Amino acid sequence: MSATDAATTRQDRFAHGLEILTQVDGEGGQKVVDSLADISPELGHQVVAWAFGEIYDRPALPPRDRQLVTLGMLTALGGCEPQLEVHINAALNVGLTPEEIVEALLHAAVYCGMPKALNATFVAKKVFAERDLLPVRNQ
Structure with missing residues (x-):
């Protein structure tokens, strides 16, 4: 996988997670992510991409x-x-x-x-x- 593919995949996961986050948490979730921007933007990214994009969206x-x-x-x-x-x-x-x-x-x-x-x-x-x-x- 090239660096470009990895970046696209990372961004795709984030975009999908943001969609789920918005459906579930509304503006409250976005506020949490925004509050991390100056101290740990990576933690904010993981909340969106992993917790919401991968875990919250599981079908079971x-x-x-x-x-x-x-x-x-x-x-x-x-x-x-x-x-x-x-x-x-x-x-x-x-x-x-x-x-x-x-x-x-x-x-x-x-x-x-x-x-x-x-x-x-x-x-x-x-x-x-x-x-x-x-x-x-x-x-």
Whole structure:
């Protein structure tokens, strides 16, 4: 493979990833990539080309299921509140309801603990308020 082919492939992967990123995360994803431009543009490129262009676009899981997995993982990791904000918005963008998101975060409490589930739920509350989706009532 020549250097030109590699550059084209790299750019093609980025362009495809940007398309998926925009579909899933909307402007929130682009803001994350833009915020990396001055410190680690390569990390921004990898988020777009690899995470979205290759992983998020795999056919075995639909986008809403991928977002449920992502919300669970970010909740379990803890300390990922900025990423949770982006992905709660993404979950809404791909068809999850506020009630389904809250239920997923409640379910996560069983496996990763109350403090992490509480932190994630407060992020969801912030996102829902910004999108005029409060109140969310659960049983």
